[in-house]
Amino acid sequence: xxxxxxxxxxxxxxxxxxxxxxxxxxxxxxxxxxxxxxxxxxxxxxxxxxxxxxxxxxxxxxxxxxxxxxxxxxxxxxxxxxxxxxxxxxxxxxxxxxxxxxxxxxxxxxxxxxxxxxxxxxxxxxxxxxxxxxxxxxxxxxxxxxxxxxxxxxxxxxxxxxxxxxxxxxxxxxxxxxxxxxxxxxxxxxxxxxxxxxxxxxxxxxxxxxxxxxxxxxxxxxxxxxxxxxxxxxxxxxxxxxxxxxxxxxxxxxxxxxxxxxxxxxxxxxxxx
Ligand code: PXL
Numbered sequence: 017x018x019x020x021x022x023x024x025x026x027x028x029x030x031x032x033x034x035x036x037x038x039x040x041x042x043x044x045x046x047x048x049x050x051x052x053x054x055x056x057x058x059x060x061x062x063x064x065x066x067x068x069x070x071x072x073x074x075x076x077x078x079x080x081x082x083x084x085x086x087x088x089x090x091x092x093x094x095x096x097x098x099x100x101x102x103x104x105x106x107x108x109x110x111x112x113x114x115x116x117x118x119x120x121x122x123x124x125x126x127x128x129x130x131x132x133x134x135x136x137x138x139x140x141x142x143x144x145x146x147x148x149x150x151x152x153x154x155x156x157x158x159x160x161x162x163x164x165x166x167x168x169x170x171x172x173x174x175x176x177x178x179x180x181x182x183x184x185x186x187x188x189x190x191x192x193x194x195x196x197x198x199x200x201x202x203x204x205x206x207x208x209x210x211x212x213x214x215x216x217x218x219x220x221x222x223x224x225x226x227x228x229x230x231x232x233x234x235x236x237x238x239x240x241x242x243x244x245x246x247x248x249x250x251x252x253x254x255x256x257x258x259x260x261x262x263x264x265x266x267x268x269x270x271x272x273x274x275x276x277x278x279x280x281x282x283x284x285x286x287x288x289x
Contacts (some may be wrong), residue, residue: 033129
């Protein structure tokens with residue numbers, strides 16, 4: 017049987033860390049990309065030893081091995097989007113930026129992973145400045161949570177300052193969505209600034225009472241990357257990713273998972289359990 021080879025996958029390359037729970041990092045990226053209709057590929061940056069109660073150790077892979085994986089991949093295949101997760105060191109951020117500059121036509125989603133859901137730092141101190149200098153100028157959109165936005169801006173981010181803070185985080189030419197700013201009882205808001213037209217908006221979310229929020233940032237940014245890879249514009253990709261992560265959090269809240277912070281339910285739309 018002859019089958020015509022006339023299709024292309026919407027490939028999303030996640031450049032991210034690994035962790036054993038299947039909740040965060042490249043494991044969450046692969047689940048989110050797959051659930052949102054993309055072809056998930058992954059280049060590893062580091063291996064994290066953690067369970068639901070603590071991050072115990074971080075082992076970063078040699079920089080040449082990480083950049084080598086990305087060069088091998090992109091030298092062979094067209095990715096439709098690239099998603100950056102945990103990068104850990106300034107040296108890795110700088111070296112990856114050299115490779116990614118050659119692929120500036122591919123949408124780049126940078127999740128500046130700095131702190132885990134449990135509060136543990138996941139980055140060297142010097143890496144914060146490296147993000148600004150090397151990676152944000154290449155990014156289509158960056159997706160810091162409130163605490164990461166505060167580290168990047170060196171100031172508190174409140175609901176009153178959120179839109180201004182989002183605009184400030186577009187200074188490198190990228191768009192931004194700051195996730196989960198506390199907006200009163202039972203409410204959170206995301207602040208989105210689209211650098212293309214300079215518009216800012218606040219996206220209101222119901223607070224979901226759950227401890228299963230490990231990997232929410234990875235899952236959300238991978239979902240944005242996938243909808244961009246599938247050809248949606250940025251505003252539409254954000255709106256679809258918001259709907260996806262909200263459903264995954266609400267569904268994931270029903271599950272028991274370890275003694276601490278558990279995962280969202282990535283495949284809630286296909287649920288067999
Ligand atoms: O959720 C942030 C994160 C990203 N990447 C890896 C992680 C974590 C949090 O634990 O382990 C690999």
